[in-house]
Amino acid sequence: MENNKDYGKGTVCVQAGWQPKNGEPRILPIYQSTTFKYESTEQMGRLFDLEEDGYFYTRLQNPTNDYVAQKICELEGGAAAMLTSSGQAANYYAVFNICGAGDHVIMSSSVYGGTFNLLTVTMQRMGITCTVIDPDCSEEELNAVFQENTKCVLAESIANPALVVLDFEKFAKAAHAHGVPLIVDNTFPTPINCKPFQFGVDIVTHSTTKYMDGHAMTVGGAIVDSGNFDWTKYPDKFPGLCYPDESYHGVNYTERFGKKAYITKATAQLMRDLGSIPSPMNAFLLNIGLETLHLRVPRHCENAQKVAEFLEAHDKVKWVNYPGLKSNKYYDLAQKYMPNGTCGVISFAVDGTKEDTVRFMDALKLAAIVTHVADARTCVLHPASHTHRQMNEQQLKEAGVDPGMIRLSVGIEDVTDIIADLEQALKTL
Numbered sequence: 001m002e003n004n005k006d007y008g009k010g011t012v013c014v015q016a017g018w019q020p021k022n023g024e025p026r027i028l029p030i031y032q033s034t035t036f037k038y039e040s041t042e043q044m045g046r047l048f049d050l051e052e053d054g055y056f057y058t059r060l061q062n063p064t065n066d067y068v069a070q071k072i073c074e075l076e077g078g079a080a081a082m083l084t085s086s087g088q089a090a091n092y093y094a095v096f097n098i099c100g101a102g103d104h105v106i107m108s109s110s111v112y113g114g115t116f117n118l119l120t121v122t123m124q125r126m127g128i129t130c131t132v133i134d135p136d137c138s139e140e141e142l143n144a145v146f147q148e149n150t151k152c153v154l155a156e157s158i159a160n161p162a163l164v165v166l167d168f169e170k171f172a173k174a175a176h177a178h179g180v181p182l183i184v185d186n187t188f189p190t191p192i193n194c195k196p197f198q199f200g201v202d203i204v205t206h207s208t209t210k211y212m213d214g215h216a217m218t219v220g221g222a223i224v225d226s227g228n229f230d231w232t233k234y235p236d237k238f239p240g241l242c243y244p245d246e247s248y249h250g251v252n253y254t255e256r257f258g259k260k261a262y263i264t265k266a267t268a269q270l271m272r273d274l275g276s277i278p279s280p281m282n283a284f285l286l287n288i289g290l291e292t293l294h295l296r297v298p299r300h301c302e303n304a305q306k307v308a309e310f311l312e313a314h315d316k317v318k319w320v321n322y323p324g325l326k327s328n329k330y331y332d333l334a335q336k337y338m339p340n341g342t343c344g345v346i347s348f349a350v351d352g353t354k355e356d357t358v359r360f361m362d363a364l365k366l367a368a369i370v371t372h373v374a375d376a377r378t379c380v381l382h383p384a385s386h387t388h389r390q391m392n393e394q395q396l397k398e399a400g401v402d403p404g405m406i407r408l409s410v411g412i413e414d415v416t417d418i419i420a421d422l423e424q425a426l427k428t429l
């Protein structure tokens, strides 16, 4: 398959990335090697100076990883991409690549807990400050939180687990008016349902651990750059991209690499120094997941829609949060930005106490209790008993967590069986 912009998403999922030449393996090889051999000292030197393309040490780059990154890049419609060892590493690198001590980030308040902690606690200790803003804020409120030292805006296309759908255009407009890129974590809809670059987003991140892998096999992440943000318009704001990198013999990333500057810097500098590279074996497994992404995602959404409608109509269910429901606050935004579907994750609460909720969950047979989402298998989590366990009922209320809230990740089994399982467990209430 040649790199062809006209191929549909399904063809890209199945065939993009590894392109075997005559006599080469049909299947993406696992380059299970830490290092690569060269015949001249001088050539290896040129690789280290980034003057020539090539592999020399897997901590920086590995061919298996790069072929899989290429597939994700094509799915998102980007200019360059890289894999990381986790979604956490992807979000960390995406921000840290353009921020340092003394800089400031604006972040949506509804992001994944791990990202929230990364920005508001750990990166704070590196001297990077963060303003958290309600994603449903007005344009005025959003514009008001930018500072001289703001370097990027970070949000999620569908927030995990709040299921808030991002108003991409509102966020992109504000970010660009202040000369900074918008970074969006597109883990939940995946590029099958939503392509953020079409709505002004500059950089996309992923926890590939979720739908992209899809089988709960490997933890991983990815960063994709659209190549659309013009760093050279703001050289003093992004000196790391626009001025020589002394740690790389004075390379100027934007001059040398153009639209690939941001990803090249993240690979050459951050991977070199921080080392969150995925194993080639994990990239190989991720690639198998990607081959069926275009089949699995629509099935997750179709099943979740039916389950959400079933729950909404059930008298033992207090509330249901799913952006595919007409009653949902984010229904219109979801229709605008992801008309083919949102994701397979639903949150809901049963009518009763925390103990009732626990009894309901323990009665489920098909849906497994696991700390995970976006897996082929249906699974559930009870925040009040798990992620928010230390809190009492009053504290839960203050944190906005209903003690009865259940996060249900609808799998790709037969939906009648998933619904029957929920129904028999609801009977225990």
Ligand SMILES: *Cc1c(COP(=O)(O)O)cnc(C)c1O
Pocket (backbone or CB within 6 Å): 086, 087, 088, 089, 112, 114, 115, 156, 159, 160, 185, 187, 188, 206, 207, 208, 209, 210, 219, 220, 221
């Ligand atoms: C799970 C998740 C992460 C973190 O990814 P890991 O692969 O677990 O490190 C980041 N963002 C979102 C939206 C997630 O769902």
